[in-house]
Amino acid sequence: MAQGPGGNGQHGETLLFLTDEQLRKGIEAMFFAYKGFTSDPDRILEERGYGRAHHRAIHFIHRSHGTTVNNLLAILGVTKQSLNRVLRTLIEDELVESRVGTRDKRERHLFLTDKGLVLERELSDAQQARVRDAFRSAGPGAVAGFRTVLEAMMDPEMRRRYQRLTENSR
Amino acid sequence: MAQGPGGNGQHGETLLFLTDEQLRKGIEAMFFAYKGFTSDPDRILEERGYGRAHHRAIHFIHRSHGTTVNNLLAILGVTKQSLNRVLRTLIEDELVESRVGTRDKRERHLFLTDKGLVLERELSDAQQARVRDAFRSAGPGAVAGFRTVLEAMMDPEMRRRYQRLTENSR
C-alpha cells in the first residue's frame, strides 16, 4: 500500500519518497515523535513546578555558559518578556546566576549554579535516554539521515544558529 | 571536533553516533526543526484567527474522514474540553461538520466541509512544501532514516496510533 505508481515524478523520475502519502507520514511522524521527545523532561519539570520553557532556558544556558540574555533570546526566538518571566524564577530559585558583564556592563551573563547543573543533568539524562535508545535501534545511517532531514527543515536563520552552536562545542 | 575517541563504547565498540555531543546535536536539531516545521501553517492560521490546535484537528479529521470525537481525542492526546473548544469554533465557522452516528447515535462523526477542505489544502500545501524540499534535498536514504528514528522516538502508544493511521491510508 502507498507503494503505487506514485505519480509524483520530477524531471521524469519517479520519486516515491515524495508522494503526498509519504509527506503526510513524515509530517505525522514529526507530530508524534515530538510528543515523545518532550514527554520525559515534561514529567520531571512538572514535579518541580516548571514548564518546558524553563527546560529550554536551562538547556541553552548549559550549552553556552555565560551567554548573554540577548543571545539566548535569539536562540529561543521568544520575546524578552517571555524569557524574563522564566529567567526570573530560575534566578530566584538559585538554578541560574546572572553576572554583570565585565567588558560591557549592560550585559548579563548567565550561568547554571550547582543546583541548576543537577536539574540540567536530570532533564538531560531523561531526554538523552530516549534519544539514545532511538538512535541505537535505528543505527548510524538512519541517524545521519535523521539529522540531514531535520537540518533541511529548519528556517535558514535557525539553521545558522544551530550550526553555530554545534561548531564551537566547548 | 567532536570526532575524538568518543569514549562511549558499548560492548567494546565505539559508537560515535551515541556520544553525548551527538545526542545533544540530535536534541537541538529536533528543537529547531520543529519550529520550522510549524512556522508556515502558523502564519496562515494566524491570519484567520486560528491556532495550532485547530490545524491538528483539521489535519486528523481530513486524514480520517468521519472519525469520532473519542478517536480524535485519543490521537491528539488532549482532554475533551480542550478539543471541544477548538471543535466548536470549527463547526460554528462551518469548516467541520458533525453528524450523529447511524449505528451508535451517541457518537459524532466529523467531516471537513468544502470550506474546511480549502483551508486544509492551504495549510497542507504550506507544510508539505517545506517537508518536500527537505526530503528532496536530503534524498531517499536520509528520509528513510529520518522516519526510522522518529518512529523509535515515539511512545509505544503513540507509535501504535501512528502505524494504525498509516496502515489504512484511505
Place this chain on the structure above:
DNA sequence: TAGCAATGTCAACAAGGCTGACATAAAACG
C-alpha cells in the same frame, strides 16, 4: 431498569506566548 459510554458544557486555573509602554544604565557616536 440499572449502569456505562460518548458527548457537550460551564467554571476556574496555569503556562507561556504576545504587544505596548516605560525605566535604567552603559556604551557608542558625533
Place this chain on the structure above:
DNA sequence: CGTTTTATGTCAGCCTTGTTGACATTGCTA
C-alpha cells in the same frame, strides 16, 4: 559633552491551549 542607541528589566493586559472537576443528556447494553 550631549545625544542616541543598546541591553536589560518590569508592569499590565491579552490570547491560545492545556488542565481539573462537576454536571447533563442521550443512548447502548447487560
